[in-house]
Amino acid sequence: MSELELNRLRVSFGGVHALCEIALRLEQGEIASLIGPNGAGKTTVLNAICRMVETSGGEIFYRGQDITRIRPHRVARLGIARTFQNIQLLGGATVLENLMTARHTQTPVNPLAALVYGHSAKHAEVRNREKVEEILELLGLQRFREHRARELPYGIQKVVELARALCLEPGLLLLDEPAAGLDTREAADMALWIQGINQRCGTSVLMIEHDMNLVARVSDRVVVLDQGRILTQGTLESVRANPDVARAYLGRP
Amino acid sequence: MNRHLQTSYLEDARLERRPGTRLFVALLFGLLLTAPLVLNRFLIGELSLILIYGIASIGLMILVGFSGQLSLGHAAFLGIGAYTHALLLSSQVPLIMALLGGGAVAGMAGLLVALPAVRMSGVYVAIVTLTFSLICEQVLIHWRSITGGFGGMRVPSPTMLGFDLSKPVAFYLLCLTLLSLTIIVANNILRGRSGRAWVAIRESELAARSMGIPVGGYKILAFGVSGFFTGIAGALFAHHLGYLSPDAFRYPTSVLLLLMVVVGGLGSLAGALTGAVVVGLLPQGLAMLRDTLPPALGEQPGLEPGLFGFILVATIIFEPTGLYGRWRRLLETARSFPLRAHPGRRAPSRHNKR
Numbered sequence: 001m002s003e004l005e006l007n008r009l010r011v012s013f014g015g016v017h018a019l020c021e022i023a024l025r026l027e028q029g030e031i032a033s034l035i036g037p038n039g040a041g042k043t044t045v046l047n048a049i050c051r052m053v054e055t056s057g058g059e060i061f062y063r064g065q066d067i068t069r070i071r072p073h074r075v076a077r078l079g080i081a082r083t084f085q086n087i088q089l090l091g092g093a094t095v096l097e098n099l100m101t102a103r104h105t106q107t108p109v110n111p112l113a114a115l116v117y118g119h120s121a122k123h124a125e126v127r128n129r130e131k132v133e134e135i136l137e138l139l140g141l142q143r144f145r146e147h148r149a150r151e152l153p154y155g156i157q158k159v160v161e162l163a164r165a166l167c168l169e170p171g172l173l174l175l176d177e178p179a180a181g182l183d184t185r186e187a188a189d190m191a192l193w194i195q196g197i198n199q200r201c202g203t204s205v206l207m208i209e210h211d212m213n214l215v216a217r218v219s220d221r222v223v224v225l226d227q228g229r230i231l232t233q234g235t236l237e238s239v240r241a242n243p244d245v246a247r248a249y250l251g252r253p
Numbered sequence: 254m255n256r257h258l259q260t261s262y263l264e265d266a267r268l269e270r271r272p273g274t275r276l277f278v279a280l281l282f283g284l285l286l287t288a289p290l291v292l293n294r295f296l297i298g299e300l301s302l303i304l305i306y307g308i309a310s311i312g313l314m315i316l317v318g319f320s321g322q323l324s325l326g327h328a329a330f331l332g333i334g335a336y337t338h339a340l341l342l343s344s345q346v347p348l349i350m351a352l353l354g355g356g357a358v359a360g361m362a363g364l365l366v367a368l369p370a371v372r373m374s375g376v377y378v379a380i381v382t383l384t385f386s387l388i389c390e391q392v393l394i395h396w397r398s399i400t401g402g403f404g405g406m407r408v409p410s411p412t413m414l415g416f417d418l419s420k421p422v423a424f425y426l427l428c429l430t431l432l433s434l435t436i437i438v439a440n441n442i443l444r445g446r447s448g449r450a451w452v453a454i455r456e457s458e459l460a461a462r463s464m465g466i467p468v469g470g471y472k473i474l475a476f477g478v479s480g481f482f483t484g485i486a487g488a489l490f491a492h493h494l495g496y497l498s499p500d501a502f503r504y505p506t507s508v509l510l511l512l513m514v515v516v517g518g519l520g521s522l523a524g525a526l527t528g529a530v531v532v533g534l535l536p537q538g539l540a541m542l543r544d545t546l547p548p549a550l551g552e553q554p555g556l557e558p559g560l561f562g563f564i565l566v567a568t569i570i571f572e573p574t575g576l577y578g579r580w581r582r583l584l585e586t587a588r589s590f591p592l593r594a595h596p597g598r599r600a601p602s603r604h605n606k607r
Contacts, residue, residue, distance in 0.1 A: 071467070073465045073466055073467045074465075076462070076464055084459070084463075088457045088460040088463070089456075089457075090452065090453055090456035092456060097449070101449040101452065101464060102464045104450060104464050105464070105465035107446045114445045114447065115438055115441055116438075117444070121441075126261075126262050130262070133262075164464070168465065
């Protein structure tokens, strides 16, 4: 059973066909990169998987389950976490609070204990905090724990968003341009973390990225998207050698 | 200099996060408990009103300050709580049950308002709540067989286990108990799963969804919880008034409640309470001001609502974190003096929003 399967997926906004007949399989533990020129529909693919845009046709399966019609918060509950191209942190909250909030799906519901802050509520709090500390340590974010997200440098905010996605203990991680706006060193760190997460937790990753160094370092497979269609897929070398890809990026010679 | 060494993760979730806070709360509570021994009947009555405002302010704060939904019609929940409570008392329901009943009916009204309100955002939510309060006002006026219309209705005096609680001191202690319970319960909700979900929705609905938070459901819950606490406050308010009429639950009261949470500081319970104290003292201050002002200005009708509106606007422009936010920053500066306070180590967002 594959981790993620898109079957003839279509998304249209009025008369504009953002995605046409997308067919994509992601195996468990695989890291796939989605590349393509601006407006190719890369983010729409992620939004469709997260159910943040309505699909016009086709199906999406996560571990064999049809998720084409479920509500967005249910997607996260199933174990699909994402980051955003334009960072969506809780700006006024601290890094710690951001990550604790992301433990929502992993926290048992017990209204009565919550009202009196009883034993089970305290237990959940400590367990969540342990997990959060583990993730803070993994990504080297401990010293920013009490900082407000809005006040952190852009590069750190990107890492915090990755950390927040990890708090959901996801099976599939969707990253929308994780290295955009990062300098060379930060991008290299990001590559290490993505690989580390993938190896340590067996998390599958579907990533949109323009930084070809990062793509080359972490991807098992590269998928090229152009004008809402999959142009080609394979290793980075094979994709690079494909004349259609150069044409998509540079126009007709 | 902060020499406190943290030894447990639970400390971050404690009610008093700083060592001095416990002492301060204990002192304040002690002062409030002993207040009846020193203050006269009139002042105790005024103090009771501030405590009632405190409960209502917490109710509104949960909705506006935490879940980020603006309500311009909270007087309606106050009114629903008050009338329900009075009606239940008239039909011989015990005081505590009537109080809870007032809260429960107001809470259900909150859920009802939420149904259309969660389908909208921003100012449109405010319009829904405003409309709701206008409808409630008309119902209170015209459903004469139940509410007595403009003529109003008498509120039976509160008794519990044979004790008469209508005396100022006894009533004051009842209000103090209920406010304390409200603070504890509200704080428990806010520091847990639901409170965090509300803050997430306030900051970014997109992010909240991606974290698996059902945004609509939590907004509805916020309206319900907010309505419940405001309803409890309304029930106590009924005793404070002694005689209910629709006039007490019109839009000026809604603005008054909004004034509390904004002036106090959005996004914290301490802010809600600060606001309740300030707004509770305002009429007295205004009365004194009236005497000193030239008659041409001091005897203007509408001076009070005008001033309230002015304070509201001025706070939003000049002090958007409210009085409590300013206080936190002063504390921070004092703690790190003579160094500048570290910009990142300010109060966490539960305590101030911007």
